[in-house]
Amino acid sequence: MKRTELVVSSLIVVALMICKFLLPKPLLFSPLVSTIVTILIGCAFLVIFILTVKGKPIERRIVFLVVGIALVFPFFMKVELPIRISPEVQQVYDKMSSLPAGSKVLAAFDYDPPSAPELQPMADAFMKYAFEHDFKVIMMGLWPQGPQQANQSVEAAWAYNPQWMPDSADEKVYGVDYVNLGFQSGNEFVILRMGESFKSMFPADLYYTAYDSVPLLKNIHNFSNIDWGVNFSAGKPGTVEWVQIAVDRHNLPMSAGNTAVQAPMAYPYLNAGQLIGLMGGMAGAAEFEKLTGHTGKAITFLLSQTYAHVAVILFILIGNVAFFLNKKEKK
Amino acid sequence: MEQFGIWLAALLTIGIISFLYKDNILYKACEAIFVGVSAGYWFVTYFWDNLYRKFYLGIQGAELSDQIFLWMAVALGVMMLTRLFDKIGWLSRWPLAFIIGATAGLYMMTYFVSNAFVQIGATITPPPSMETIGDKISFVLIAIGTFCGLIYFFFSKEHKGAFGGAAKVGIWFLMVTFGASFGYTVMSRMSLMLGRFDFLFGEWLGLIK
Amino acid sequence: MRIASFGIFILLVFGCGLTALAQDDPIDMVESEIVLPAPASKVIALNHKYDIGEILDVSWESSTSDPELVFGYIIYRSEGDNKFDSVGAVLSKINSFSDEELIPGKSYNYQIGTIGASGVALSEPSEPAIPDWELFNLEMWNIALIGFIICGAVIAYIFSAKAGRKLFIRKIGGLEALEEAVGRATEMGRPILFIPGIQDMDDVQTLAAITILGKVARVVADYDSKIMMPVSRSLVMTSARETIKEAYLSAGRPDAYSDDMAYYVTDEQFGYVAAVNGLMVREKPATCLYLGAFFAESLILSETGNSIGAIQIAGTARPGQLPFFVAACDYTLIGEELFAASAYLSGDPKQLGSLKGQDLGKVVAMVAIVLGTLAATLASAWDIEIMQKFLDNVMLGIFSNH
Numbered sequence: 039m040k041r042t043e044l045v046v047s048s049l050i051v052v053a054l055m056i057c058k059f060l061l062p063k064p065l066l067f068s069p070l071v072s073t074i075v076t077i078l079i080g081c082a083f084l085v086i087f088i089l090t091v092k093g094k095p096i097e098r099r100i101v102f103l104v105v106g107i108a109l110v111f112p113f114f115m116k117v118e119l120p121i122r123i124s125p126e127v128q129q130v131y132d133k134m135s136s137l138p139a140g141s142k143v144l145a146a147f148d149y150d151p152p153s154a155p156e157l158q159p160m161a162d163a164f165m166k167y168a169f170e171h172d173f174k175v176i177m178m179g180l181w182p183q184g185p186q187q188a189n190q191s192v193e194a195a196w197a198y199n200p201q202w203m204p205d206s207a208d209e210k211v212y213g214v215d216y217v218n219l220g221f222q223s224g225n226e227f228v229i230l231r232m233g234e235s236f237k238s239m240f241p242a243d244l245y246y247t248a249y250d251s252v253p254l255l256k257n258i259h260n261f262s263n264i265d266w267g268v269n270f271s272a273g274k275p276g277t278v279e280w281v282q283i284a285v286d287r288h289n290l291p292m293s294a295g296n297t298a299v300q301a302p303m304a305y306p307y308l309n310a311g312q313l314i315g316l317m318g319g320m321a322g323a324a325e326f327e328k329l330t331g332h333t334g335k336a337i338t339f340l341l342s343q344t345y346a347h348v349a350v351i352l353f354i355l356i357g358n359v360a361f362f363l364n365k366k367e368k369k
Numbered sequence: 370m371e372q373f374g375i376w377l378a379a380l381l382t383i384g385i386i387s388f389l390y391k392d393n394i395l396y397k398a399c400e401a402i403f404v405g406v407s408a409g410y411w412f413v414t415y416f417w418d419n420l421y422r423k424f425y426l427g428i429q430g431a432e433l434s435d436q437i438f439l440w441m442a443v444a445l446g447v448m449m450l451t452r453l454f455d456k457i458g459w460l461s462r463w464p465l466a467f468i469i470g471a472t473a474g475l476y477m478m479t480y481f482v483s484n485a486f487v488q489i490g491a492t493i494t495p496p497p498s499m500e501t502i503g504d505k506i507s508f509v510l511i512a513i514g515t516f517c518g519l520i521y522f523f524f525s526k527e528h529k530g531a532f533g534g535a536a537k538v539g540i541w542f543l544m545v546t547f548g549a550s551f552g553y554t555v556m557s558r559m560s561l562m563l564g565r566f567d568f569l570f571g572e573w574l575g576l577i578k
Numbered sequence: 579m580r581i582a583s584f585g586i587f588i589l590l591v592f593g594c595g596l597t598a599l600a601q602d603d604p605i606d607m608v609e610s611e612i613v614l615p616a617p618a619s620k621v622i623a624l625n626h627k628y629d630i631g632e633i634l635d636v637s638w639e640s641s642t643s644d645p646e647l648v649f650g651y652i653i654y655r656s657e658g659d660n661k662f663d664s665v666g667a668v669l670s671k672i673n674s675f676s677d678e679e680l681i682p683g684k685s686y687n688y689q690i691g692t693i694g695a696s697g698v699a700l701s702e703p704s705e706p707a708i709p710d711w712e713l714f715n716l717e718m719w720n721i722a723l724i725g726f727i728i729c730g731a732v733i734a735y736i737f738s739a740k741a742g743r744k745l746f747i748r749k750i751g752g753l754e755a756l757e758e759a760v761g762r763a764t765e766m767g768r769p770i771l772f773i774p775g776i777q778d779m780d781d782v783q784t785l786a787a788i789t790i791l792g793k794v795a796r797v798v799a800d801y802d803s804k805i806m807m808p809v810s811r812s813l814v815m816t817s818a819r820e821t822i823k824e825a826y827l828s829a830g831r832p833d834a835y836s837d838d839m840a841y842y843v844t845d846e847q848f849g850y851v852a853a854v855n856g857l858m859v860r861e862k863p864a865t866c867l868y869l870g871a872f873f874a875e876s877l878i879l880s881e882t883g884n885s886i887g888a889i890q891i892a893g894t895a896r897p898g899q900l901p902f903f904v905a906a907c908d909y910t911l912i913g914e915e916l917f918a919a920s921a922y923l924s925g926d927p928k929q930l931g932s933l934k935g936q937d938l939g940k941v942v943a944m945v946a947i948v949l950g951t952l953a954a955t956l957a958s959a960w961d962i963e964i965m966q967k968f969l970d971n972v973m974l975g976i977f978s979n980h
Contacts, residue, residue, distance in 0.1 A: 057574045065576040098885070102389045109559065110566050113577045152848055152874075155564030156557065182414040221418050225780070226475060238435070241427035248426070259678065273873045274777065282479035286487065298557035299874060299898045302550045310491035312483065319556050320563075339563050346559045385852065392859045400852040407846030452816060465779060465813060472780035482721060489943055490977035493950025493969070495958060512951040519944050522914045524747045525937045543912065547901035554898060558877070 065114050072115040079108060079345075083352050090360040101353060108349040112341040119340050126308055127325040129315030130293040133266060134164075139172035141265040142258060144290075146280065147177060147184035147191075153272035153297050154187060159323040159336035160295040161187065161270050162194035166332045169195050169202050169210050174254055176264070178219040178240070180228055180275040185220045185244050187270075192216065198332065213243075213252045220244035226279040233260055233288045260288070267292040271300055281307045295322065379573040382565050514542040615643035615694030618651060618673070623688045623707035631682030631711030637674040638701065641692040645670060652691035652698060653677070658706065662689050680709045720976045724942060732935030739927035745934055750919050752891060752909030756790075756867075759889045759908075760797045763864035769804040770794070771863040773854065773879065775870020775894065776847060779813040783895050786920035787870035788817050790893075793923040794867065795825035799834065807840040808857060810850040815842045851875040858882050868892040868907070869916060872899045880906035893919060946977060 067075065082104060086096050137143070145164065149157045168175050177188040201208040210216060219240040222228045231239045236258060237249040249255055257263060267290045271277040277294040281304075284290040291314055296304050298319025307313045317326050320343050323336035384399035428439050445464040452461040492515050495508055520532065521539030528536045571577045618638040626633035641648045648670045654662035655677060666675055670693075680686065685706040691698040739745050763770045772794060774787035791807075798805045805822065809815045818840035826835035843853045855878065858866070866883040868876070869892065876892075876899035883890045884906050892903035893911030903910045911919050914936075921929035950973045957966035 054574070057570075057576060061574075061576060063575045064578045099390060105559075106562070106566075109562055110570065113566070113570055150847075152561055152564070155567065156560040182411070182418070220422065221414065222423065223415065223419055226479070227471070230475065239423075241431075242422055246422065246426060262676075262678070274871070279479075282483040286479070286483045298553040298560065299550075301553055302546070303896075303898055306488055306491070307483070310487050312487060319553065320560050321556070335567070339560070339567070342563055342566075343556065343559050346562075347556070350555055388852075388855065392856065397856065400856045403846070403849045404844045404853050407849035408844040411845045449813075461816065465817070468778075468780050468813070469785070473782070476782065478721075481725060485939070485943070486721060486724075486977050489946050489950075490974055492947055493954060493973055493977070495954045508954075509951075512947055516944055516947050519940045519947075523937055523940055524750075524914075524918050524933055527748050543900075544904075546897070547904060550898055551901035551905070554877070554901065557874070561874070 066116060067111075067114045072117070075111050075115075079104070079111075079349070083349075083356070086353075087356045087359075090356050091363055093360075093364065095360070104353075105346055105349050108345040109342045112345045113338075115341065117341055119337075119344060121324055121328050121337070121340070123325050123329060124322070126316040126318070127322055127329065130268075130295075130317055130326065131315070131329040133291065133293055133314045134167065134268075137171070137173065137266055141173050142263060143168060143173045143175050144261075144264045144267040145175055145177045145188065146267070146269040146271075147179045147188040148181050148276045149187060149270055149272035149297070150181055150183040151187070154190075155335070155339065156297045156320050156323060157270045157272060157295060158187065158190065158194075159320075159334045159339075160317050160326050161191040162334050163323070163327045163330045163332045163336075164268060164295075165191040165195045166198050167330045169199070169215070172215075175216040176219060176254065176258065177216065179221045180225060180279075181272075182221045182223075185218050188218055192218075194334075213247070214254055217252050217254050218244040225275040226283055229275075229279055229283040230287075233283065235260055261290040262288070264290060268294065270295045271304075272297045273300060276300065277304045277307070277313070281312045285312050293317075295326070375573055379569055382569060386565070513538070518542055613694075614697050614699040615648050615692045616641045617692050617699040617701040618690040619701060621688055621690050621701050621704040623677075623686065623704045625707060625710045626676060628712050628715040628717065629709075631709050632678060632680050634677045634680060634686060634688075634707050634709050635674065636677060636688045636690075636704070638690045640670070640673050641699070643692070643694065647694055649693045649695075651675075652693060654689040654691060654700075656687045656689070656703070658685045658687065660687075660703075662687075662703075664691075667693075682709055682711055684708065720978070724939075724976070727942065728935055728939045731938040732932050734931075735934040736927055736931030739930045745930045747918060747922055747930065747933060750911065750915055750922060752893075752911055752915075753919055753922060755889075755891055755909045756794065756923075757797055759865040759867070759891055760794060760801060760803060762889060764801040764803040766864045768864035769806050769861055770798060770865045770867065771854075771858065771861075771883075771888070772805055772807045773866070773868045773870070774807070774809060774814055774818065775868075775872050776810045776850060776875060777871035778811045779817055781871045783869075783871040783916060784811075784814060786917050787893075788814075788821055789920040789924050789926075789929070790867075790869050791818060792821045792825055795822040796829055799826045799829035799831050802831075802834070805839050806857065806861065806863065808843045808850070808854055809840060810843055810845055810847070812842050815840050847873065847875060851878050854879060855882050858886055858888075862886050863888055866890045868894070868903065869911070870894065872896055872903075877902040877906070883907075946973065949973060950977075 086100070086104075089096055145161075145168075147161065165175070177185065179185045179188065195210075196203045199208075200206060202210045204212075219236070220243060222239050224231075224239075228239050236255070240249055242248050243252055261267075261284055267280070267284060269277050269280045269292065271280075271294060277296055277300065280290075280292060280294070285292050285307075293315045294304055294313055295317040296319070298321075301316065301318030301322070304313060304316050304318075308316045317323060320336055320339055323334075324340045327334050327336050381399050381402065384395040385403070387393055388396045424439055424443060428436055431439070445467060448460045449464050450461075451457045451459075492511055517535050517539035519539070521528075521536040521543065523536075526532055567577070618641050621636065621638045623634050623636045626635050636653060638651070650667055650669050651673070652664050653666045653668070653675045655665045656662045665677055668675055677686070677688075685708050687706050688704045690701040692701070735745065760770060772791060774791065775781070775784055777784050779785065779788075795805060797803075807818055807822070809818060819837055822839050823832075823835050826832055843850050851874075854875075858879075859882065863883075863886075866879070866888045868879060868883075868890070872879075872894050873896070876894070876896075880890055880892065880902055890907035891909045891911075892907040893916040894900060894903065895913045895916055897913070900910065900912055904912075917929075918933055921933045950969060953965045953969040953973060956962045957969055
C-alpha cells in the first residue's frame, strides 16, 4: 500500500468515526447547506467537463465518487418531490382496493436482500394495506430468502400499527390472518404443482406446522381458491414464470412489483392483459406508497435516485460532447 | 450482540465497495467470507427446505402415490451423487436428463402460449382507445417493430436487399428498447447502492432516521 | 367445507336477523318468520370439462322470491344415498358452483337450499352426475394446430439434416471473432475466462453456452491455451467438465485436461460475482466469454473485463442484460443468435433442424401480424364489417389463450 493510500484510508476511517460518534443524529441539512452542496456538485461537473473537452478524461474512480456523493447527500436534505401516478401502478391499486375484506391474497416474495431497496417498500406498503383491509395473506417464496423478506414486511406492518402485533387488541393472528408457507425449490415447477395442489408443494409452513393444521389454509387447495395474487420479483423465477403458469394456465388474477431491471420484461404481459398492473423499481414503489398512503423508504429514496440520475445524464452528455468535439478536431 | 452484527456488516460492506478503488486485501477477505458464507447458507437452506420440510415432513401421512414420487426424487438426488465414484458415475446423467427433459417440456408449452400466442394476439388487437393520433401511431409502431424484429432473428436468409433493410429497422427497434432498458437498469443499480448507503448512514452511523 | 358453509349460513342468518330487526314495520317481521322463500329450480350438475375428473359444475335457476329476501344459497351433495350434506354456500346473486376434489367415476346428486329470513327452502334434487376426465383439452385446438405445424417442421428439418442435406444458416456476426479471441489469448500467454451465466442446466441458454463451450474448449486444447470456468451451479460444473474433457479427448490431449478448469464457486449471485471479479483482476484473462443467462452481474462482469483490457464476447437471451453487453463488450450475440451460434458451431442436425423449424414459426407470426394489422386497419378506418369478423373470429380465435 502506498503512503498516500494509507493516509487517505486513515482519513476516511477518522471521518467515519466522527460521523458515528460526534455528529448530531439525525443529521439534516438546512436549505442553505442543501443549496451549497448542490452547487458544489454542479461545479464538480463543470470541472469534469472542461477537463474532458481538453482531452484529459477523468479517472473512472472519480465517476464512482461523484455518483456516490449524488446518492448520499440527498439523504440529509428535506425536499419533497412531486410524484405522478402512472396508469400501471394505479391498476395495481385499483385491483387491490376492489377486493372485499376476507379476500384471500397470495403474495410471492421472489427476491433477496440485495433487491430489497426496490421491492421491500412495495411489500411493506402492500402488507400494511392488506392488514388494514382484513385480507387473508398467504406468503411464499421461490427464492430461499423470500420468506424472510415476507416476515420483514409483516414486522414493518407491526411497526406501523403495534395493535396488529401478537397479544395486542387488534392482533393479526398467524395462521388465521396470514401465513408464511416458506421457500420451495423447483422454480416454475413449484407454480405448476401449486396449480393442482398447494399442499403438494408446501406440506408444512415455514415453522413446520402441517398444511392441514393451519386454519387459513383449510379451504385453499389451489389457485382457484385465491382472489388475487401479487408477485414481488427480482429475477428468475419471478413474474415471467407466474404469468406463464398461474395466470395463463390457471387464470389467477395477478399484479406484480418488479425491480427496474426486470420491469421491461414484464411490460409485454401488462400490455397483453396478462398482468393487472405493474410496479417498476423505486419509482413504482414510491407511487404505490403514495396511493396506499403508507409513506415509506421509497419516497425518501426517490430524491437520492433523482440526483444520481441527473449525475449519470450529465456524464453521458459530457462524454458525448467531448467525443464529438475531439472527432471534429481530428478531422 | 446486535451492535456487533451491524459493525461487522458495515465493515464487510465497506470492504466490498473498496473494490471500486482497486483490488485490495480487505476486498479479498470480504470476497472469501462472502463466498464461504453464501455457499454454506445455500447448503443449509436446501437441507432444511428440501430434505427436512419437503421430504421428511411431506412423506408423513402422504398417500402412497405421493410417497412413491418423493422416493423417486430422492433416488434421482442420490444418483447425482454417484459422480463421486468413477465406476458408477454415468448414473448421474439420468437425473440431469430428467431435469433437462422436464424443463424443456414445460417451457415448450408456457413459452409457446404466453410469449408467442398471446403476444401475437396482443400485437394485432387494436388498443381499446384508438382516438388520438398517438394511439394510432403506437399501434402501427408496435406492429412494425415486432415484424422487423422477427426478420432480424430470421436465420434462413441472408440479410440483403429489402430483407436486410427490414432487419436493420428491426435492430434499430431493438437498440431503442435496449436504451429504455438501460435506463431502467441504471435506476435499479442505484437502488442497490442506495440500500447499502441507507444501511451505512442509517443503521450503522445513525445519521438518518 | 361443511363447517365453512355452516359458518356462512350462520352469518347470513345473523345478518338477516339484524336486517329484520332494523325494519320499522313489525308486520313484515312476522310475515318473514312464517313464509319461506321460493326454492331454486332446475338444478343441473354437469361434468367440468377438461379437468382430471374431480370437479362437477352445479347450476340452478334463482329463487323467484323478492331478491332482497333471499340471502344466498347452500349447496348440498349426496353420494347417491339421498343423504345430503352441505358442501358450500354462495351469495344470492350467484347461481353456479364448482364442487371440487370429488372421486372420478362416482355418482353425485345436488340440492340447493335457498336461504331466506325464516329458513332454508330446498329445491328438487338434480339428476345424478359423474365427474369424468378428458385426455385432450379441445379448447386449445389452436395451440395444437400451430404446434403441430412448427414441431412437424422441426422434425422434418432434423431428418433432412441427418440425411445429409445442407441447411443454410446466415452468417452470425461475432462468431468469427470467437476463434480470433482464443488465438489472441494464446499469443499473449494469458487465460480465457468462460462464464456460462448463473442459471442451472434447466435453462436453455445454459445449454447453448455449454454447446459453444465444446467448440471453444476444442480450440483451447488445439492451441494449448488455458481456460478458466468458475460456475455458480453444481450441475453446470458437472456438464462443463464433461464437455471440456471431451474436447481435450477429441484434440488428442487427454492428459492436458484438469478438473480445475471448471469449478463451483457459490449459488449466491453476488458472492459469485465478487469471486469472478477478484479472479479477473488477479489472473487478467486476455479473453472473456459471457454466454448464457445473466442478471445483475452482466454489467459488473463486463465492466471489470473492460477495465483489464480483455477482448469480450457476450451472448444472452435476457433482454434486460443485452444493453450492458452491447455497450461494454466487443461482440454480442443478441437473443436467439446465441442459440443460432450454438447450432452453427456444433453443426448438430437436431439444433440446425430446430433453428430452421423455428424460422417457420417466425414466418407464421409475421404473416399473422401482417394479416391482423391489415384487417384491424381496414375494419377501423373504413368500417369494413367482414374484416372485423375476420379479425375477431379467425385471427384472434387462433392467437389467443382460450
